Amino acid sequence: MANPRATDLILHQASHVLEVAFDDGLRFRLPCEYLRVESPSAEVQGHGPGQKVLVAGKRGVSVKAIEPMGNYGVLLRFDDGHDTGIFSWNLLHQLGREYDVRWAAYLAALDQASLSR
Numbered sequence: 001m002a003n004p005r006a007t008d009l010i011l012h013q014a015s016h017v018l019e020v021a022f023d024d025g026l027r028f029r030l031p032c033e034y035l036r037v038e039s040p041s042a043e044v045q046g047h048g049p050g051q052k053v054l055v056a057g058k059r060g061v062s063v064k065a066i067e068p069m070g071n072y073g074v075l076l077r078f079d080d081g082h083d084t085g086i087f088s089w090n091l092l093h094q095l096g097r098e099y100d101v102r103w104a105a106y107l108a109a110l111d112q113a114s115l116s117r
């Protein structure tokens with residue numbers, strides 16, 4: 001879908017999962033740790049290609065607040081103090097679709113760097 005729009009957002013605080021439903025019928029359960037390490041912020045993504053930072057030690061992180069950003073996404077405020085980077089609907093949809101591949105790559109990168117979640 002070219003421009004998916006979220007139709008429902010549910011933060012499951014006990015399980016540290018953000019559930020997002022979209023107008024194309026897809027629904028994703030995205031762990032807060034995954035969202036934190038894939039944050040669109042410059043702190044995580046860098047300022048250009050190939051500058052992404054491997055973020056470790058976020059196993060127990062959660063989202064403490066969700067703030068709407070116009071009609072195009074949300075700002076997630078994490079309980080570790082990270083609160084930059086806007087998660088557009090397109091990005092959340094992509095993160096949901098690519099969860100298995102991205103998560104496996106993240107775990108492999110942590111292992112290779114001898115870092116822990």
